[in-house]
Amino acid sequence: MIAVGALLHAKQLSRSPFEIATALIVPVVQATLAVYLFRAGGEPGRLLEAAVGAGLMGVWSSVLFGSGGAIQNQRWQGTLEMIMLAPRPPALVVLPITLATALTGTYAMVATLAWGRLLYGIPLTFAHPLAFAVAVPGCIIGLGMFGLLLASTFVLLRNANALTNTLEYPIWLVSGMLVPITALPGWTGPIAAVLPTTWGARAVREAATGSGPTWPSLGICLAISLACLALGAIMMTHVERRARAAATLALA
Amino acid sequence: MTALLRLIGVGGVIAYRALFNWTTPAMFVGTLLVGPLFQLLFFAYLGRQLGVADDGFYITGNAVLAASLACVFGGTMAVSNERRFGTLGHVLLSPRSRTAVFLGRVLPYAANGLLIAVTTLTAASLLLGLRVPVDALPGLLLTLAVAALACGFFGLTLGAIGLRFRDVWLVSNVSVALLLLLTGVNVPAAGLPAWMRVTGELLPITHAAEAARRLVAGEGFGAAAPPLAAELAIAVGYAVLAATLLKLFEAESRRRASLDTL
Numbered sequence: 001m002i003a004v005g006a007l008l009h010a011k012q013l014s015r016s017p018f019e020i021a022t023a024l025i026v027p028v029v030q031a032t033l034a035v036y037l038f039r040a041g042g043e044p045g046r047l048l049e050a051a052v053g054a055g056l057m058g059v060w061s062s063v064l065f066g067s068g069g070a071i072q073n074q075r076w077q078g079t080l081e082m083i084m085l086a087p088r089p090p091a092l093v094v095l096p097i098t099l100a101t102a103l104t105g106t107y108a109m110v111a112t113l114a115w116g117r118l119l120y121g122i123p124l125t126f127a128h129p130l131a132f133a134v135a136v137p138g139c140i141i142g143l144g145m146f147g148l149l150l151a152s153t154f155v156l157l158r159n160a161n162a163l164t165n166t167l168e169y170p171i172w173l174v175s176g177m178l179v180p181i182t183a184l185p186g187w188t189g190p191i192a193a194v195l196p197t198t199w200g201a202r203a204v205r206e207a208a209t210g211s212g213p214t215w216p217s218l219g220i221c222l223a224i225s226l227a228c229l230a231l232g233a234i235m236m237t238h239v240e241r242r243a244r245a246a247a248t249l250a251l252a
Numbered sequence: 253m254t255a256l257l258r259l260i261g262v263g264g265v266i267a268y269r270a271l272f273n274w275t276t277p278a279m280f281v282g283t284l285l286v287g288p289l290f291q292l293l294f295f296a297y298l299g300r301q302l303g304v305a306d307d308g309f310y311i312t313g314n315a316v317l318a319a320s321l322a323c324v325f326g327g328t329m330a331v332s333n334e335r336r337f338g339t340l341g342h343v344l345l346s347p348r349s350r351t352a353v354f355l356g357r358v359l360p361y362a363a364n365g366l367l368i369a370v371t372t373l374t375a376a377s378l379l380l381g382l383r384v385p386v387d388a389l390p391g392l393l394l395t396l397a398v399a400a401l402a403c404g405f406f407g408l409t410l411g412a413i414g415l416r417f418r419d420v421w422l423v424s425n426v427s428v429a430l431l432l433l434l435t436g437v438n439v440p441a442a443g444l445p446a447w448m449r450v451t452g453e454l455l456p457i458t459h460a461a462e463a464a465r466r467l468v469a470g471e472g473f474g475a476a477a478p479p480l481a482a483e484l485a486i487a488v489g490y491a492v493l494a495a496t497l498l499k500l501f502e503a504e505s506r507r508r509a510s511l512d513t514l
Binding site: 017018021022025026029030032033036037038039040041042043162163165166168169170172173178179180183184 | 276279280281282287293294299303426429430433440443
């Protein structure tokens with residue numbers, strides 16, 4: 001049910017020219033910016049890292065905006081009541097949506113890698129190709145599970161959009177998607193350590209560049225994501241019951 | 253003349269309140285004040301780590317750029333939301349000058365952008381320890397105001413394009429992303445290919461960022477005046493382009509009966 005649901009929602013998201021164009025063009029602009037920054041900084045050997053990092057930034061943006069607005073979007077489409085009426089736990093109904101947002105985020109990763117290869121001649125020679133092939137989907141599944149926690153949290157907040165708009169750059173920064181965590185102030189370390197984005201980005205980077213063992217980072221990413229999934233499921237059940245009791249499911 | 257100024261000023265403020273309706277105080281602070289500050293910090297730390305330029309380069313450049321988010325999207329909304337809310341026809345039926353109506357709408361967004369840029373510059377200077385010479389402050393304020401105005405007219409141009417093309421928000425999103433790349437705010441202009449530099453010179457922010465950097469470096473208003481004049485010329489250029497496109501697309505929309513087609 002999760003797989004079919006994720007595929008259905010991914011197809012639906014992929015029907016929107018706005019979503020697709022934004023998912024493709026904006027990360028490519030960011031990848032170009034990263035490439036010129038790394039070149040200006042005398043780090044041409046790290047261009048693959050820049051392209052991968054920009055792709056991960058795109059995945060996070062997709063999860064953040066997609067999952068953050070998952071419930072609200074269903075509400076606007078008039079389908080929220082129907083999916084909540086399904087004889088399944090609400091988390092199982094919403095998880096495919098958040099997984100789909102992470103899946104469509106892979107467009108960004110594909111776009112930045114293809115752009116880097118075709119335009120800047122960045123060799124796509126991954127240090128551990130097999131690990132990379134596992135780490136990217138692993139990271140995406142992890143972020144999709146984290147998305148459920150976002151979706152259930154944001155639905156409780158009246159001004160969730162404000163939080164969504166604010167969280168894009170901080171997570172890019174703290175998770176070390178382009179800026180190494182060691183370059184940040186020490187107090188950001190504990191925040192980074194509990195974010196699945198940090199470990200997911202690290203696993204993908206380690207697989208791409210060979211800077212470390214991929215599997216421990218990927219394992220930690222998935223472990224934290226599973227904890228987020230459990231927490232998100234509990235919150236989603238609580239939110240659903242509260243909305244049913246107060247008859248506010250359809251109200252923004 | 254008073255009536256025209258009233259149309260531009262009061263009309264602009266009323267439209268701002270009506271069309272900027274998604275904003276709540278929390279959203280305003282989160283999206284328009286905190287968001288640009290984190291953007292600045294992201295690039296400051298990235299630049300610091302790569303050794304591309306010092307903090308001053310990123311703080312000043314990104315503070316100027318901070319105005320763009322509100323101004324570009326605001327300018328776009330000033331036109332596009334009229335159509336979205338079904339009131340565009342009423343505006344275009346008005347016997348008053350539509351050029352004045354629409355150009356006046358940019359002013360509140362530019363004021364908004366100025367507030368955001370000043371807040372971002374102040375907060376980032378305090379956080380990262382940038383010292384701005386006191387005698388540079390009036391010039392810096394003027395520079396930020398001109399940058400905000402230029403971005404507002406740039407946004408209005410995009411909004412005008414929205415009268416003709418459906419996906420104006422896509423155009424706005426991509427434009428804001430391109431401003432990050434092409435204006436030399438984050439990558440020194442010397443590090444960009446010639447065509448990107450030339451394109452950047454035709455965009456808002458590029459010259460204002462240069463002027464602001466000269467002022468912060470203590471070079472004085474005399475040194476900042478040429479790029480500031482260039483930014484002003486860019487602002488006027490986009491204002492003229494926006495007015496022309498609005499006129500052109502209004503006539504086209506009437507002819508094709510596509511005014512309210514979304």
